[in-house]
Amino acid sequence: MLKIHNLHAKVEDKTILKGLSLEIKPGEVHAIMGPNGAGKSTLGYVLSGRDGYEVIDGQVELGGKDLLELETEERAREGLFLAFQYPVEIPGVSNMEFMKESVNAMREARGEEPLSAAEFLKKAKEACKQVHLPLDFLKRGVNEGFSGGEKKRNEIMQMILLEPKLCILDESDSGLDIDALQVVADGVNSQRSPERSFIVVTHYQRLLDYIKPDFVHILADGKIVKSGDASLALEVEKEGYAWLGGKAQEADA
Amino acid sequence: MSQWLEQVIARGEQANLTGPRLQALTALKQQRWPTRKSEAWRYTSVTPVEQLELSTESAAPASPTKIAGLDSLDLVFIDGVLQQQLNTLSLPEGLTIQALTTLNTEEHSATALFAQIKPAHHLFGLVNDVLAEQGLIINVAPGADITLPVRIINLSSQGKESHVRVVVRLGEQARLCVIEQGEGQDPCLHTYFAEYQIGAQAHLEHYRLALHTGKALQVGGNHFRLLEKAQLSSTLVAFGSDLSRLDVDIEHAGEHAKAKFNAIYLLGTGETFDLHSCIEHAVPNGTTEENARGIVGDRAKAVFNGRIHIHRHAQKTLAELNNRNLLLSRRGQINTKPELEIYADDVKCAHGATVAEIEEKALYYLLSRGISRSQALIMLNFGFIQELINEIPNAPLANWLHDKLRHKFSQMEVK
Numbered sequence: 001m002l003k004i005h006n007l008h009a010k011v012e013d014k015t016i017l018k019g020l021s022l023e024i025k026p027g028e029v030h031a032i033m034g035p036n037g038a039g040k041s042t043l044g045y046v047l048s049g050r051d052g053y054e055v056i057d058g059q060v061e062l063g064g065k066d067l068l069e070l071e072t073e074e075r076a077r078e079g080l081f082l083a084f085q086y087p088v089e090i091p092g093v094s095n096m097e098f099m100k101e102s103v104n105a106m107r108e109a110r111g112e113e114p115l116s117a118a119e120f121l122k123k124a125k126e127a128c129k130q131v132h133l134p135l136d137f138l139k140r141g142v143n144e145g146f147s148g149g150e151k152k153r154n155e156i157m158q159m160i161l162l163e164p165k166l167c168i169l170d171e172s173d174s175g176l177d178i179d180a181l182q183v184v185a186d187g188v189n190s191q192r193s194p195e196r197s198f199i200v201v202t203h204y205q206r207l208l209d210y211i212k213p214d215f216v217h218i219l220a221d222g223k224i225v226k227s228g229d230a231s232l233a234l235e236v237e238k239e240g241y242a243w244l245g246g247k248a249q250e251a252d253a
Numbered sequence: 254m255s256q257w258l259e260q261v262i263a264r265g266e267q268a269n270l271t272g273p274r275l276q277a278l279t280a281l282k283q284q285r286w287p288t289r290k291s292e293a294w295r296y297t298s299v300t301p302v303e304q305l306e307l308s309t310e311s312a313a314p315a316s317p318t319k320i321a322g323l324d325s326l327d328l329v330f331i332d333g334v335l336q337q338q339l340n341t342l343s344l345p346e347g348l349t350i351q352a353l354t355t356l357n358t359e360e361h362s363a364t365a366l367f368a369q370i371k372p373a374h375h376l377f378g379l380v381n382d383v384l385a386e387q388g389l390i391i392n393v394a395p396g397a398d399i400t401l402p403v404r405i406i407n408l409s410s411q412g413k414e415s416h417v418r419v420v421v422r423l424g425e426q427a428r429l430c431v432i433e434q435g436e437g438q439d440p441c442l443h444t445y446f447a448e449y450q451i452g453a454q455a456h457l458e459h460y461r462l463a464l465h466t467g468k469a470l471q472v473g474g475n476h477f478r479l480l481e482k483a484q485l486s487s488t489l490v491a492f493g494s495d496l497s498r499l500d501v502d503i504e505h506a507g508e509h510a511k512a513k514f515n516a517i518y519l520l521g522t523g524e525t526f527d528l529h530s531c532i533e534h535a536v537p538n539g540t541t542e543e544n545a546r547g548i549v550g551d552r553a554k555a556v557f558n559g560r561i562h563i564h565r566h567a568q569k570t571l572a573e574l575n576n577r578n579l580l581l582s583r584r585g586q587i588n589t590k591p592e593l594e595i596y597a598d599d600v601k602c603a604h605g606a607t608v609a610e611i612e613e614k615a616l617y618y619l620l621s622r623g624i625s626r627s628q629a630l631i632m633l634n635f636g637f638i639q640e641l642i643n644e645i646p647n648a649p650l651a652n653w654l655h656d657k658l659r660h661k662f663s664q665m666e667v668k
Contacts, residue, residue: 048621051613076623088618092636101632102622109623141636142618158622 001026001197002166007058008222009046015056016042018222024166027194031208031233032201034219035241040201041085043219044170048082049075062166077109079165083155083172090142095154098142099124103161127160131187149180156187167191168199173207185210205237220244255286257303258380265383273368277382284376293374296556296588297527301470301496305442308412317406318436322649325404325432332408333387333415333443347397347427353388353418363390366420370448370476372531375500377472381416381444388418391431395424395452402430402458402647407445409437409469419447423455423483430458432650433475438467438494445473451483453507459487460650463499466492466524474500479539481507488645489516490654492661493524493553501530505539505567515641516545519658520553520585521665527556532574534567537597541572546638550665551582560592561602568599576606579634581667635662 002024009017016039024030034040045053047060049072060067062078070078090098103123104114115123121138128135131153143151152172159167172184188198188211200211208216208230216232217224218241225244226232258281265278287294317329328350329336339352356363367385371378393399407417423429435445443465451457457477465471471494477485491497503512518526532541541561549555559574578587591604612633619629638658645651 050617050621071626072617072620073623073625073629076621082621084618088614090615090618090633090636092638092640093632097632098619098622098624101624101628102619105623105625105628141640162622 001028001063003059003061005059007046007060008056009042010054010056011042011052016222017046019058020219020223022217022224024197024199026197027192028215029192029198029200029211029213031213031216032199032219033203033205033216033233033236035244036203038219039222040219041170044082044168044201047075047168048072048080073105077106081159081162081164081167083152083159083167083169085170085172085174087143087151087155089144089146091144093142094139095142096121096124096138099138099158099161102158106162123161127157130160130190131157132183133157148175149177152176152180152184153187156184160187160191165195166197166199168201170201171203172200173202173204181207181210205233208233218244255303258284258286261380261383268383270383272365274364274382277368277373277379280373281376281379281383284379287376293376293529296554297496297498297525299496302442305414305440305470306412307414310412312410312413315408315410317408317434320649320653323402323404323647323653325402327404327406328389329406329408330387330415330417332410332413332441333417335387335389345397345399345401347394348399348403348429349392350403351390353390354386356390363420366390367418367448370450370478370502370504371446371474372476372502375474377444377498378446378474378500381418381446385416385418385444385446387416388420391419391421393423393427393429393455396426397424398428399430402432404432404434407433407435407443409435409439409441409443409465409471411439411441414442416444419445421447422450423452423457425452425454427452427455429456430647432460432462434462435465435471435473437465437469437471440468440470442470443473445471447475449475449477451477451479451485451510453481453483455480456484457486458646459485460645460647461487461489461499462654463489463491463497465497466494466521469494470496472496472498474502476502476504477512478504478506479510479512481509483507483510485510485512485514486646487512487514488641489514489528490658491516491518491526491528493518493520493526493555495525497525498527499529501528502533503531503541504533505536505541508536508538511540512542514541514543515644516543517638517641517658518545518547518555519638519661520547520549520555521661522551522553524550524553525555529558529560531560532562532572534561534563534570534572537566537568537570539567539570539572541570541574543574544641545576546578546641547587548579548581548634548638548662548665549585549587552584554586555588557587557589557606558592559590559604560594561604563595563597563600563602565596567597570597570600570602572600572602574604577637578606578608579637580608580610581634581665630667631659631663635659
């Protein structure tokens with residue numbers, strides 16, 4: 001599914017990723033944890049192709065294709081989905097219009113007919129219910145005036161509608177209370193399948209109680225320094241990142 | 254002095270003017286032809302007016318654009334000439350509409366109603382005072398609720414100069430909706446000024462669709478006076494042309510009046526649009542909300558001058574003015590100037606102006622969902638003005654504008 005080899009990337013003049021390698025097979029859930037500044041969010045931005053995040057070395061393949069050669073929108077159409085830590089508010093563009101354009105762009109890329117307004121509305125309503133958002137959210141501007149939790153649920157709703165191959169969840173748990181966390185986790189779990197893979201980026205072990213990972217990786221100073229199973233997350237929760245020693249402190253600085 | 258203005262004055266002198274029209278002629282003689290040094294015309298050149306070549310050939314018959322689903326009472330002027338016989342119209346009770354030409358032949362000159370609300374400092378307003386032979390006087394009786402919108406359409410054709418004047422008076426507690434729609438693209442000059450008196454507790458829903466474009470020159474104004482507890486909701490939608498200039502004046506003359514003014518301008522390659530608005534809070538307890546938003550294309554130029562004047566006794570005034578602009582090209586230009594003059598101490602007043610380029614974060618968000626770059630740009634930038642379209646209460650009009658503006662926008666390039 002996803003193969004990252006020796007990835008180096010910089011933002012402006014600062015190198016953030018310093019040789020990150022990771023392989024994810026279909027159906028697997030990988031959690032990435034790590035101290036602030038380790039490069040967790042950068043990984044999501046680099047993979048999705050955000051302007052200003054420059055790859056200086058390494059390779060990334062998604063489903064056998066060279067991901068780094070593709071434009072942002074082409075990567076999305078190849079099935080890469082990034083649930084943002086801080087989703088953008090776009091007043092004036094309704095959630096409905098946004099998601100319909102998006103779903104139909106994906107369908108077009110797969111050679112399918114676009115959904116009619118009525119067909120889309122039906123799907124959107126179901127997804128809306130699944131993440132416990134009131135239906136009038138579809139009419140409102142994209143994320144406009146949504147609370148932190150509503151924005152995160154909106155991301156999960158998009159994930160459900162877009163049916164991606166690889167989902168990257170960037171701190172989808174941050175700022176959520178326990179009920180909202182449950183809704184987000186349920187949404188994610190409902191989408192788990194043998195064909196779909198997940199990268200769950202999180203600061204805390206808590207989310208992983210709800211979304212059980214197959215693997216846990218610790219990212220520090222731009223590369224993966226330790227990998228293990230779910231028990232690694234518990235270890236981190238208990239002991240923090242102090243054992244990383246100099247590396248973590250350097251990244252925090 | 255320009256030749257064009259001299260010729261206007263000469264025509265005025267031959268016309269045996271009286272009352273406000275005579276005063277306008279006198280004032281006009283003292284006016285200087287604007288140059289880049291004139292504050293009111295600092296960024297917009299009137300040279301195209303002087304260069305306009307008039308034609309005496311009769312124009313091809315034009316017909317006004319239909320707005321699907323809109324039921325309205327249409328009054329059409331082609332090159333300044335009213336096309337309907339008003340006495341054949343059946344009007345809702347409480348609404349009277351008279352043509353300026355008919356009224357002028359009667360004992361009292363209808364032109365005595367001119368310039369009661371429009372301030373005297375607008376140069377082309379004075380020109381219109383002097384030259385407008387055609388127009389409408391519209392009255393709404395106290396308490397009358399006129400649900401059928403009155404649509405005043407001005408069509409301009411090649412080589413024609415036209416001057417139309419409208420005076421509207423709403424009695425106490427009356428309600429009216431007026432849509433003013435101007436269209437033309439060939440070289441021509443059209444001036445259109447409308448004065449509105451909104452009586453106590455009366456409500457006016459107003460639209461000005463200033464859609465002259467290309468080589469068509471349009472200069473005009475909307476001037477509103479609000480009496481006690483009157484309400485105004487006005488929406489301006491403008492394209493640009495070689496010269497397109499509007500002056501909007503809103504005067505709070507009675508307490509507890511509410512004015513809402515939204516302006517949208519969408520300027521294609523090389524077009525110019527200039528909006529000057531002036532809100533006068535002369536009495537306490539008035540509320541004004543003004544939002545002007547524009548998208549400026551390649552080598553296009555927008556001018557926005559928004560003045561709010563709160564007089565010394567106008568305590569408890571609430572006034573907000575906001576101007577947002579989006580430049581689609583480094584070669585586009587926007588000159589924006591909010592001007593606050595506040596002489597009362599117990600008021601809430603806010604203003605702001607922004608000029609933005611495409612927002613990277615929002616664009617990235619849409620791209621990351623598989624939406625193509627060109628479609629994302631349309632969604633983002635159009636969303637910016639769509640917010641104001643969404644506020645239009647008249648649904649058929651809002652839909653029509655949405656399609657028309659979106660179509661124009663889709664043809665504009667982002668550079």
